[in-house]
Amino acid sequence: MNEERMQAVEQLQRDLAVTVETVEHPNGLCRVTASAKGELKAVHLHPALLNQGPQAVGEVVTETARLATNAAVQTSFNRMALALGDGMAIDVESIAGDSPFRSTWNPVVPPKSAAPEAPAERRPRTPILDDPDEDAFFENPFGRR
Template sequence: MAAVNEDRLQAVEQLQRELRAITATVEHPNGLCTVTASAKGELRAVHLHPALLGHGAHAVGQVVTETARLATDAAVQTSFNRMALALGDGMAIDVESVTGDAPFRSAAHPVVPPEPAVEQAPPPRRRRAEVVEDPDEDAFFSNPFGRR
């Protein structure tokens, strides 16, 4: 019994060391910035393309911030994946229920603004099928897939 507990403690310590060491390197979609970040949001490296500096301080700040967020999200996702491998999917789901969805599971905001949409007429609306009341409710329960 003591040996099993000791093995578990060592496995937990090893997982904690691995999670602390996880980083992710991400390049911004425009290719002008690359950031390496930890799951805690610590920036380990920031590389700027010289062309980015010509866009002004506001653009540099925005691109670095977006790239840092993407790199941090990637590191957090890697941490969730590593935890699921070590502890099992059930435990990872329990952790997600407490901490919130993993970054790649939740809806992310786009980094690059979408192309301006060309004004188009809205698609034609489809008519809904009319619901027919069934006086014989027993028919529904005898075949639940037959009724629409």
């Protein structure tokens, strides 16, 4: 059993060493292949990107490289969870930090309207009178408050 686990860990290490991901920038002008260590294996630029100037090229390449590296790291987390189990993956995340896709996850928030909402009118509080018959509360629990 222990020998099988050691072989699985060695196989996982070999798999993680060669894990790369290729990501295309959302504008379609750049494609980068990167490893989980951040090594850029390939960078492909569309000629139209070069016409936008060096600042734009740098920003697009940097952003695409970050996306590709995050994808490779996420693939590594996924492979580790498959090989070692979710419990071990959770332990690794507690040490190394959240996986890229978990740390960039944002819940959908409805857009705020342009006009500020008027505060809701508050009804004046009605005092709760002492009722000697407590059964009245249980007959209609919403009528007392």
